[in-house]
Amino acid sequence: xxxxxxxxxxxxxxxxxxxxxxxxxxxxxxxxxxxxxxxxxxxxxxxxxxxxxxxxxxxxxxxxxxxxxxxxxxxxxxxxxxxxxxxxxxxxxxxxxxxxxxxxxxxxxxxxxxxxxxxxxxxxxxxxxxxxxxxxxxxxxxxxxxxxxxxxxxxxxxxxxxxxxxxxxxxxxxxxxxxxxxxxxxxxxxxxxxxxxx
Amino acid sequence: xxxxxxxxxxxxxxxxxxxxxxxxxxxxxxxxxxxxxxxxxxxxxxxxxxxxxxxxxxxxxxxxxxxxxxxxxxxxxxxxxxxxxxxxxxxxxxxxxxxxxxxxxxxxxxxxxxxxxxxxxxxxxxxxxxxx
Numbered sequence: 085x086x087x088x089x090x091x092x093x094x095x096x097x098x099x100x101x102x103x104x105x106x107x108x109x110x111x112x113x114x115x116x117x118x119x120x121x122x123x124x125x126x127x128x129x130x131x132x133x134x135x136x137x138x139x140x141x142x143x144x145x146x147x148x149x150x151x152x153x154x155x156x157x158x159x160x161x162x163x164x165x166x167x168x169x170x171x172x173x174x175x176x177x178x179x180x181x182x183x184x185x186x187x188x189x190x191x192x193x194x195x196x197x198x199x200x201x202x203x204x205x206x207x208x209x210x211x212x213x214x215x216x217x218x219x220x221x222x223x224x225x226x227x228x229x230x231x232x233x234x235x236x237x238x239x240x241x242x243x244x245x246x247x248x249x250x251x252x253x254x255x256x257x258x259x260x261x262x263x264x265x266x267x268x269x270x271x272x273x274x275x276x277x278x279x280x281x282x
Numbered sequence: 283x284x285x286x287x288x289x290x291x292x293x294x295x296x297x298x299x300x301x302x303x304x305x306x307x308x309x310x311x312x313x314x315x316x317x318x319x320x321x322x323x324x325x326x327x328x329x330x331x332x333x334x335x336x337x338x339x340x341x342x343x344x345x346x347x348x349x350x351x352x353x354x355x356x357x358x359x360x361x362x363x364x365x366x367x368x369x370x371x372x373x374x375x376x377x378x379x380x381x382x383x384x385x386x387x388x389x390x391x392x393x394x395x396x397x398x399x400x401x402x403x404x405x406x407x408x409x410x411x412x413x414x
Contacts, residue, residue: 135348135351135352135355136352138348187334190330190331190334191331194304194327194330194331197311197323197324197326197327198304198307198327198331200311201307201308201310201311201314201315201324201327202307202310206314206315208315208316208320208383210319210320210382210383211382212382229365229369230362230365230366230369231365233326233365233366233368233369234326234329234330234361234364234365235330236323236326236327236329236330236331237323237326239319239322239323239326239368239369239372240365240369240372241369241372241373241376242373242376249376251319251322251372251382253319253320253323
């Protein structure tokens with residue numbers, strides 16, 4: 085907490101808040117990366133703004149540029165106050181492959197739950213059970229938890245450090261294997277590109 | 283109307299009508315299922331199949347325009363926020379002691395976290411925040 089306050093009182097804009105032990109080179113590298121990140125954020129926001137409006141009159145373009153600049157400035161200020169930063173290091177190709185696989189799984193699960201809803205007996209067998217997780221990063225765990233919840237029939241109820249508590253509406257013994265398979269796939273997209281990037 | 287346009291039109295209406303059907307099925311499930319937990323699952327059908335099919339159908343209707351891009355962005359956001367909201371609701375239910383039909387006792391990990399006496403609804407969350 086004290087460090088947070090200290091970094092807030094120092095001049096903003098500089099990346100002082102992170103503890104660096106090799107001062108010269110590390111700071112240079114970090115400011116360089118910050119510049120790249122800032123420009124990337126500005127380009128991304130500009131593209132998003134243009135896609136949302138689709139207009140080209142000078143007034144609106146000026147307004148767009150102004151709002152992008154304000155947004156990037158706020159990002160930088162927030163960064164100065166925020167100690168932990170999110171390393172997002174998925175490879176897009178693997179993510180796309182996983183998304184396609186997930187879509188197929190969602191379609192299958194949808195069909196199963198639809199059958200349960202429409203059948204006259206409603207064969208419900210509810211169960212809460214633990215699922216082991218093997219992701220290292222927070223964002224990998226978030227992807228896994230959201231994938232479980234996105235698939236109809238299973239919901240992530242509670243997250244612990246090494247397992248999730250999952251609720252299933254029509255539990256059968258193969259569910260754990262299916263979730264282990266999903267866990268493996270999420271870990272796959274998470275782990276490999278990390279060495280290359282950082 | 284050319285052949286390709288006709289095919290796109292037919293596909294888009296299949297997707298839109300199918301999505302509408304899934305929304306209705308999910309709503310029927312919400313009514314028919316017996317308790318809170320199973321109803322969550324019925325609602326998630328609306329979330330996934332209904333949303334996907336409706337967005338795809340509307341994209342086909344809009345064609346290669348900016349509207350399609352906006353629809354896809356909406357779809358991506360719903361994909362991220364939907365499960366998060368479901369998880370928040372389910373977690374709140376568990377913490378406040380709503381158990382699924384057929385589960386007689388709460389799972390061990392939760393039992394440890396919360397005292398047996400009825401606590402105010404806000405307390406478990408505060409506890410969690412302090413812990414981490």
